[in-house]
Amino acid sequence: SNQLMAGKRGLIMGLANDKSIAWGIAKACADAGAELAFSYQGDALLKRVGPLAAQLGSDMVIPCDVGDEASIDALFAEIEKAWGKIDFVVHAIGFSDKNELRGRYVDTTRGNFAMSMDISVYSFTAVVQRAEKIMNPGGSCLTLTYYGAEKVMPHYNVMGVAKAALEASVKYLAEDLGKDGIRVNAISAGPIKTLAASGIGDFRYIMKWNEYNSPLRRNVTTEDVGKSALYLLSDLGSGVTGENLHVDAGYHVVGMKAVDAPDM
Ligand code: NAD
Numbered sequence: 001s002n003q004l005m006a007g008k009r010g011l012i013m014g015l016a017n018d019k020s021i022a023w024g025i026a027k028a029c030a031d032a033g034a035e036l037a038f039s040y041q042g043d044a045l046l047k048r049v050g051p052l053a054a055q056l057g058s059d060m061v062i063p064c065d066v067g068d069e070a071s072i073d074a075l076f077a078e079i080e081k082a083w084g085k086i087d088f089v090v091h092a093i094g095f096s097d098k099n100e101l102r103g104r105y106v107d108t109t110r111g112n113f114a115m116s117m118d119i120s121v122y123s124f125t126a127v128v129q130r131a132e133k134i135m136n137p138g139g140s141c142l143t144l145t146y147y148g149a150e151k152v153m154p155h156y157n158v159m160g161v162a163k164a165a166l167e168a169s170v171k172y173l174a175e176d177l178g179k180d181g182i183r184v185n186a187i188s189a190g191p192i193k194t195l196a197a198s199g200i201g202d203f204r205y206i207m208k209w210n211e212y213n214s215p216l217r218r219n220v221t222t223e224d225v226g227k228s229a230l231y232l233l234s235d236l237g238s239g240v241t242g243e244n245l246h247v248d249a250g251y252h253v254v255g256m257k258a259v260d261a262p263d264m
Pocket residue numbers: 013014015016017019020021022040041045064065066067091092093094095119144145146147188189190191192193194195196197
């Protein structure tokens with residue numbers, strides 16, 4: 001444990017269960033002394049999210065569907081009422097129809113394209129829009145993205161297009177909020193077996209491929225992502241904004257592995 005986040009208050013969005021990337025980030029922040037609030041989507045998740053929040057000393061567990069403007073407003077109103085100001089926001093939310101996370105991108109429907117962009121891209125802008133109004137200077141906003149934004153990955157399809165738009169929006173948001181001393185960044189995480197990931201076709205094969213082909217010859221964990229998030233959310237990242245930090249065991253730098261690589 002360290003005190004990198006002592007005196008800081010932050011909102012974690014996208015916790016579903018203890019496999020969630022949001023959980024790895026929340027644990028790292030709490031361990032560093034942060035005070036946390038959580039938002040969750042839908043009543044069914046409360047029985048999971050409530051006890052997890054309590055485990056980190058938080059009783060601020062607030063519903064929010066990011067597809068609904070009024071729901072986002074209500075979340076931030078409640079946070080402002082309780083705390084006044086906040087220091088950081090983590091957006092670990094994405095969604096697409098899983099029937100379109102297999103097969104060909106070209107078959108994407110207009111309806112699912114719009115919905116995936118709304119929930120997985122616009123929601124971060126909508127959240128930052130509200131957070132800006134109550135965020136202290138030195139504040140930090142973070143979202144989660146994936147390499148499928150940069151290169152074609154099997155089955156990622158419309159989510160790859162959505163993540164590309166999300167990564168572009170991180171840069172525009174960084175410019176807009178920079179003058180208030182607020183930073184906006186993304187972490188591009190390697191594949192991790194979570195609820196959301198289980199909707200992606202051949203996910204086990206993708207995990208194996210990453211394990212064999214990344215420089216570290218392993219997959220990353222939610223703890224790995226949590227530690228890097230701590231860097232971007234704390235004062236350690238004070239000079240970093242508009243960045244997309246790859247926490248992927250180095251996978252994104254490899255063009256091709258040698259046939260006689262020591263472990264192949
Ligand atoms: P997860 O299923 O644990 O979390 C996804 C969360 O999104 C859930 O808590 C869900 O409730 C929430 N969500 C979906 N629609 C919502 C809505 N309308 N309103 C509010 N919340 C909503 O899975 P995860 O893998 O931890 O996903 C977190 C983020 O990390 C996502 O953006 C995902 O794309 C990204 N990511 C995941 C991986 C991976 O391999 N797991 C890799 C890179 C990036």
